Amino acid sequence: MxxxxxxxxxxxxxxxxxxxxxxxxxxxxxxxxxxxxxxxxxxxxxxxxxxxxxxxxxxxxxxxxxxxxxxxxxxxxxxxxxxxxxxxxxxxxxxxxxxxxxxxxxxxxxxxxxxxxxxxxxxxxxxxxxxxxxxxxxxxxxxxxxxxxxxxxxxxxxxxxxxxxxxxxxxxxxxxxxxxxxxxxxxxxxxxxxxLGFAESLPNRATAPSRATDGTFLILYVGNLIPRKGVRYLIDALHRLPATIAAQLLILGEGTDRAKLEAQVRELGLDGRVTMPGRVPEPDLHRAFHNAKVLVLPSIVDQRGDTEGLGVVLLEALSVAIAKALERVATDPAFAARLAETGSRRVRERxxxxxxxxxxxxxxxxxxxxxxxx
The missing domain is CATH 3.40.50.2000 (Glycogen Phosphorylase B;)
Incomplete structure (x- = not known):
């Protein structure tokens, strides 16, 4: 055929x-x-x-x-x-x-x-x-x-x-x-x-390379840098995290919002905590998935199917909600482990x-x- x-x-x-x-x-x-x-x-x-x-x-x-x-x-x-x-x-x-x-x-x-x-x-x-x-x-x-x-x-x-x-x-x-x-x-x-593009070829959790042991809580985003992906809310959520959480954000991708996002990072004083290398080769993408503690995809869609025109209160609530969710994953290892195991099983089954x-x-x-x- x-x-x-x-x-x-x-x-x-x-x-x-x-x-x-x-x-x-x-x-x-x-x-x-x-x-x-x-x-x-x-x-x-x-x-x-x-x-x-x-x-x-x-x-x-x-x-x-x-x-x-x-x-x-x-x-x-x-x-x-x-x-x-x-x-x-x-x-x-x-x-x-x-x-x-x-x-x-x-x-x-x-x-x-x-x-x-x-x-x-x-x-x-x-x-x-x-x-x-x-x-x-x-x-x-x-x-x-x-x-x-x-x-x-x-x-x-x-x-x-x-x-x-x-x-x-x-x-x-x-x-x-x-x-x-x-x-x-x-x-x-x-x-x-x-x-997934490489899910079944990746090592399982038992054989995966060890993650960073320096106490860093690495947050990963992978995708286009365009308005509907909501990356600006993820950056704002990072800014809202408690200072006790040593969080770093790795953003992989390119798009029309790159300059705006870089400006947002500078305005919030996050230059040393946000890395934006653009698109990376597949081996580097594999490594990023292994090293990250959590992947966040904060895409937004309003009632019209658009990404603009959302109320300011809703946008602020979104940033706070992301920050709260990240804080729990960072401070509750048992909860994070359950999420990872459930997600892995669901991906392989479905x-x-x-x-x-x-x-x-x-x-x-x-x-x-x-x-x-x-």
Whole structure:
């Protein structure tokens, strides 16, 4: 079975850290006997055509000097902050549809697996058309695209409904996202989560490298530095921790909020307690997970699905709540150990790659059993 994964961004060279959970999915699908290929946009005129033996088909959509709508930063955030990127978006969509159609005419794909269906469901639809209906369309919904349309682009609601109905199989990464889809249109929805990019290859707790023994309480954040991730509240929470807790914060990632966060660190006098090295190679990421006492992901979403416009009282309460939670983990070792053990067990039971790959194989098989559509 040959699968074409349609993505917004993909590693441009070895060591380029982009969506490690997606990379792990592709690796494990290959190990299970599936043929996987990737369809992705070019970046400033270039990008690789192969990654770890996986063919990568990149399409051009703008002159190379300005061809940076994707990669290094979320496309949604770029479009929201620049008129240039708004103007670039139609070229991206049209060029992607044309390239997907042409690729599907040349290559016989059984499944086109679309990540981020807004707007990439159009690419999948074009590929299915190019194949003469032989290729089946599977769309994977992450949730943020649904909330983005609801809060900022309500005129695209009909596009969401079309994309869902046009799919041979609809998949959500969580039951919550599945319920959001059900509110839009009545279609069967599978729930298939991601596993961790390296969870099952890491040593277990008994054999993991020992953590820092100097009394430092290391707090870790990994992700994009953009408003909806709420990193500013984590920094504020660090400032609120009692002086008796020797806490350090390690922030791994890049994004539009970096300069603001660095300024916040300076204003709060946390220069010696916050480290922001940006993106790091996978071995360094492994080491950070081993050494950290706690991982904090303080993402925020308001009732509209947006990240701005929250009341000041709520924002202050969020910072205080994070600080209180961190204080308990830092001062109650038994509680922290129970959290770690429960979390580890839940991850292995609910997010093991064996079950995830089996679920995708069943999804693809079900799509192929459907009547061909053009």
């Amino acid at each position: 040959r699968i074409l994964h349609v993505v917004t961004a993909f590693p441009r060279a070895p060591g380029d850290i982009i969506a490690p959970w997606l990379i792990e999915l592709l690796r494990r699908q290959r190990a299970a006997g599936l043929e996987v290929e990737v369809f992705a946009p070019a970046y400033r005129g270039g990008g690789n055509n192969e990654f770890e033996g996986i063919p990568v088909h990149r399409f051009r959509y703008f002159p190379g000097r300005w061809e940076d709508l994707t990669h290094d930063q979320g496309t949604v955030d770029r479009v929201g902050h620049s008129i240039r990127y708004k103007l670039m978006a139609p070229f991206y969509v049209l060029a992607g549809m044309r390239a997907a159609w042409r690729l599907a005419r040349r290559r016989a794909f059984d499944i086109v697996h679309v990540h981020w269906p807004v707007p990439h469901a159009l690419f999948g639809w074009a590929a299915r058309r190019g194949s003469g209906g032989r290729t089946r369309l599977v769309t994977l919904w992450y949730g943020i695209e649904l909330r983005w349309v609801k809060s900022r682009l309500p005129w695209l609601k009909q596009f969401l409904k079309w994309a869902l109905r046009a799919s041979d199989e609809v998949v959500a990464i969580s039951s919550y996202t599945g319920r959001e889809i059900a509110e839009l249109v009545h279609v069967p929805v599978r729930v298939i989560p991601y596993g 997010f093991g790659w064996g079950a995830i790959i089996a679920a995708w194989q069943e999804c693809y098989a079900a799509a192929l059993r459907k009547r061909p559509r053009v």
